[in-house]
Amino acid sequence: MTTTIQVHEQIMWNRLISVVEEQAATLIRTAFCTSVREAGDLSAGVFDAQGRMIAQAVTGTPGHVNSMADSVGHFVAKFGSQGVEPGDVLVTNDPWLGTGHLHDITAVTPVFRAPTGSDVPKLIGYFAATAHVVDIGGRGFGPDAAEVYEEGLCIPLMKLYKRGQVNADLIEIIRNNVREQDQVVGDFFSLAACNDTGRRRLEGMLDEFGIDDLEGLAAFIFTHSERATRERIAALAQGEQRYQMMVDGYESPIQLAVTIKTQGDSLHADFAGTSGPSRFGINVPLTYTRAYACYALKCAIAPEIPNNWASLRPFEITAPENCILNASRPAPVSVRHVLGHLIPDVVLGALQPLCPGIIPAEGASALWNLQMRFVGITDATRAKRSEMLLFNTGGTGARPTLDGLNATAFPSGVHTMSVEVTESIGPIVIWRKDLRQNSGGAGKWRGGLGQTIEISAKDGFQFSVNAMFDRVAYPARGHNGAGNGAAGTVSLDDGTTLRAKGTQTIPAEQRLVLELPGGGGNGPAAERQAQFVLNDVKNGYLSEGQARQQYPHAFTSQG
Numbered sequence: 001m002t003t004t005i006q007v008h009e010q011i012m013w014n015r016l017i018s019v020v021e022e023q024a025a026t027l028i029r030t031a032f033c034t035s036v037r038e039a040g041d042l043s044a045g046v047f048d049a050q051g052r053m054i055a056q057a058v059t060g061t062p063g064h065v066n067s068m069a070d071s072v073g074h075f076v077a078k079f080g081s082q083g084v085e086p087g088d089v090l091v092t093n094d095p096w097l098g099t100g101h102l103h104d105i106t107a108v109t110p111v112f113r114a115p116t117g118s119d120v121p122k123l124i125g126y127f128a129a130t131a132h133v134v135d136i137g138g139r140g141f142g143p144d145a146a147e148v149y150e151e152g153l154c155i156p157l158m159k160l161y162k163r164g165q166v167n168a169d170l171i172e173i174i175r176n177n178v179r180e181q182d183q184v185v186g187d188f189f190s191l192a193a194c195n196d197t198g199r200r201r202l203e204g205m206l207d208e209f210g211i212d213d214l215e216g217l218a219a220f221i222f223t224h225s226e227r228a229t230r231e232r233i234a235a236l237a238q239g240e241q242r243y244q245m246m247v248d249g250y251e252s253p254i255q256l257a258v259t260i261k262t263q264g265d266s267l268h269a270d271f272a273g274t275s276g277p278s279r280f281g282i283n284v285p286l287t288y289t290r291a292y293a294c295y296a297l298k299c300a301i302a303p304e305i306p307n308n309w310a311s312l313r314p315f316e317i318t319a320p321e322n323c324i325l326n327a328s329r330p331a332p333v334s335v336r337h338v339l340g341h342l343i344p345d346v347v348l349g350a351l352q353p354l355c356p357g358i359i360p361a362e363g364a365s366a367l368w369n370l371q372m373r374f375v376g377i378t379d380a381t382r383a384k385r386s387e388m389l390l391f392n393t394g395g396t397g398a399r400p401t402l403d404g405l406n407a408t409a410f411p412s413g414v415h416t417m418s419v420e421v422t423e424s425i426g427p428i429v430i431w432r433k434d435l436r437q438n439s440g441g442a443g444k445w446r447g448g449l450g451q452t453i454e455i456s457a458k459d460g461f462q463f464s465v466n467a468m469f470d471r472v473a474y475p476a477r478g479h480n481g482a483g484n485g486a487a488g489t490v491s492l493d494d495g496t497t498l499r500a501k502g503t504q505t506i507p508a509e510q511r512l513v514l515e516l517p518g519g520g521g522n523g524p525a526a527e528r529q530a531q532f533v534l535n536d537v538k539n540g541y542l543s544e545g546q547a548r549q550q551y552p553h554a555f556t557s558q559g
Contacts, residue, residue: 009220015205016055016217017306020044023127023198024057030193032186033134034425038417039391043068043099046198047126048218051076052309054125055221061412063340064130066291067099068106069309072128075108078157081123084110087164089192092157095148096329099130100288100336102152103141105188106130107160109195111202115212124213127198129191133184135387137177141371142466143250143281143501145332151281152334153177161192180387222310229311230265232302236354238262243349244273245362247342248473250280250501254324256342258293260350267301269293269347271319271326280501281334282468283327288340290317295411296344300355335468335501337412341366342470344411345397352479357400361441361520362476364394364450364485367412368516371466374427374457377508381460386426390417392514395440395448395485397476398522403532404448406435406541407516427458436486436515438543442550443482443521444528449541450486450516454493462508471517472500482521483550489515530554 024044031037043064045056053069074097075090084090090108092098098106108128112121138145138152145151153174160167171185178184206212244257257273271293277283294315298307305311319326325343327333345362352359370390376382393409393416409415419430432454441447457463469488476485490498493511498504506512533554536542548555 009217012205012209012217013055013221016046019198019201019205020046020055020057021059022201023129023194024059026197027129027131027190027194028059030190031131032183032190033132033389034417034421035132035134035389035391036187038421039414041132041391041414042130044129044194044198045069045127046202047072047128048214049081049123049125051126052218052222054214054218054308056307061414062295063288063291063337063412064099064104065307066294066312067287068128068130069312070287070290071098071106072108072126075157084123085163086112086121087161088159089161089195090157091155091160091188093136093155094157095333096285096287097157100285100340101333102136102148102154103132103334104130105133105191107188107191107195109192109199111199113203113206113212122213127195129194131187131191133187134389135179135184137179140373140387140466141334141389142503143335143468144466144503145281145334146279147330148332149330151332160188179385221308225305225308226310226313228305229302230314233262233267233314234265236262236301241350241353243346245342245346245349246474247339248470248500249275250278250282253473254339256325256339256346258346258350260347262354266314266316267297268316268318269297271323274319274323274325277322277324277327277331281332282324282336282338283331283333284325284336284339285333286319286326288336289319289325289343292340292343292411293317293347296347300348300351300358337369338366338468338470341412359479360399360404361397361447361479361482361522363396363404363410363448363519364471364476364488364517365411366470367409367414368392368394368469368488368514371468372428372463374461374463376460377462378460384427388422388426388428390422392416392451392453392516394450394471394488394516395519397479397519398441398443398445398447398482400522401445403446404440404519406449407451408448427461429456429458430454431456431511435541436518437540438546439486439518440541441476441478441483441485441519441521442525443478444523444525445521446528446536447476447478447485447519447521450488450518453514453516454511456511457506457508462505464503464505465512466503467499467501469500475517476520478520479522481524483525485518485520488517525550526553528554
C-alpha cells in the first residue's frame with residue numbers, strides 16, 4: 001500500500017514539474033525582451049501556501065530560481081492569506097526582496113481553490129516568475145551608479161493586478177520611467193500571463209487527481225528531497241575546506257573567499273575574508289550570493305535531487321555584514337551578476353577535497369553582457385534611439401575527465417541570442433562571432449575556448465556600451481597543475497584598449513572588439529594525449545605554434 005501511494009505521488013510530482021515547464025514556456029513565448037525569449041534569463045516555479053518552493057522549471061537561471069525561492073516568502077509575510085484575493089498578481093523588483101537587482105521583475109500569483117463540498121475558495125499556493133527587462137530607467141543596466149537610487153525605478157512589494165484588474169497607476173509610472181516602454185510593460189504582462197498558465201494547468205491537474213490542495217504533495221516532495229540531500233552531505237568527510245580567488249573588481253581587485261564546513265548532515269558556507277563593498281554597482285545582495293552558492297553545492301553534492309525549498313534547507317550561507325557579497329541598501333547592485341557568477345568557482349574550488357573527480361577548473365563564468373544604447377547621428381536618424389542587451393560567454397573550466405565547454409554559459413545557463421535576431425531588432429551590425437583560438441588553458445584536459453566578437457552601429461548611428469566584464473586582469477586558473485585560461489580583452493578595432501567596466505562611447509566609424517576569456521585547464525599538460533593536441537590544431541582551437549609550446553610531447557615523433 002505504501003509503495004502504491006508513493007508511486008501515485010511521484011507521478012503527481014512529475015506532473016507538477018511539467019506544469020511549471022509550461023509556465024516557463026508561456027513566458028518565453030510572450031516576452032518582449034530578447035534576454036527572456038531568446039536567452040532564457042528567467043525563472044518559474046510553484047509554491048505552497050507558506051511560500052515554500054515545491055518545484056521549479058528547468059528553464060531558467062540559478063540566480064533567478066534560488067533567489068525567487070526566498071522572494072515569495074517576503075510577499076507572504078507582507079500580504080498573508082488575508083491580503084490577497086482571486087485575480088491578484090503581486091510584483092516587485094526590490095533587489096533585497098527579489099533577485100538582486102532592479103532589472104529583474106518578480107511576479108507572484110496566489111492560487112485559490114474551493115475544497116470539496118464548499119463554494120468558498122481557499123488559498124492553496126502561489127506561482128512565481130522572474131524576468132530580466134531591457135531597461136528600468138535610471139542610468140541603465142551598468143556598473144557606474146553610486147547608489148541603488150540611481151540605477152532605476154524600484155517597485156516595492158505591491159499589486160500589479162487586483163481582482164483581475166490591472167493597476168493602471170503602476171503601469172503609467174513604469175511607462176514614464178523607462179526608455180523601452182512597450183518592451184518593458186509587455187514583459188510585466190508576460191509575467192502575469194505565465195503565472196496564469198501555471199494556475200490553470202494546476203487546477204486541471206488537481207481536478208484530474210481528485211485533490212483539493214497541495215499540502216499532501218508538498219509534504220511528500222519536501223520529506224524525500226530533504227532526506228536525500230542530507231544523506232549526501234552526511235557521506236562527505238567532516239571538517240573545513242577553504243578557497244580564495246582574486247577577480248578584477250571595478251576600482252580595485254576583489255578577493256572572494258569561502259570556508260565550507262560539513263557538520264553531520266548539514267553544510268555551512270561562509271564568505272568571511274571576502275573584500276568589502278565597492279563604490280560601484282558590482283555589489284551583491286546576500287539573496288543572490290545564497291542563490292549561486294547553493295547552486296554550486298547542489299551541483300557537486302546532490303545534482304540529481306530536484307531543487308526545492310527542502311533540498312536547499314540543509315545549506316546555510318553566510319557572509320560578513322556589508323561585505324561585497326552581502327551588500328546593504330542603498331549600495332549599487334545593478335551588475336551583481338558579475339561577482340555572483342564567479343561564486344560557484346570559489347565554492348567548487350573549496351569542494352575539491354570533498355568531491356574528488358568531479359570538480360572543474362575555474363571558468364570565464366561571469367557573463368559578458370553587452371548593454372548598448374544606440375542614438376541617431378544624422379538628420380534622418382536623429383530622433384531614433386534604441387536600448388539593446390546581448391548575452392555572451394567565455395569558456396568553462398576543464399573537467400577532471402573532459403575538456404571544458406567552448407563559449408558556454410556556466411553557471412548561469414542562459415542561451416546566446418542569435419546574430420540574426422539581434423540584428424533584426426536594432427541598428428546593430430555583428431561583424432564577427434567565432435571561437436577564440438588559443439584561449440583554453442593548457443592541461444591534460446583543455447579549458448573551454450572563449451569567443452571573439454566584433455560589433456558596430458549601422459550607418460547613421462553611434463552607440464555606447466555599459467561594460468561589465470571580468471577575467472581581464474585575473475584569468476581563470478587551472479587545477480591540478482594545468483595552465484590558466486586566456487584573459488579577456490576589450491578594445492576598438494584600431495587596437496585602442498577600453499576599460500572592462502563602465503560606460504564608454506564607440507566612435508561611429510569604429511567597431512567594438514571583445515575577446516572573451518577561456519577556461520582553465522585540468523591536470524598536467526604533459527599528460528594530454530598527442531592525438532587530442534593534433535585534433536585541436538586541425539580544428540583551429542590551437543595554433544600550431546601555441547601547441548608546440550604548450551604540448552611539445554605531441555610533436556616529438558613528427559619533428
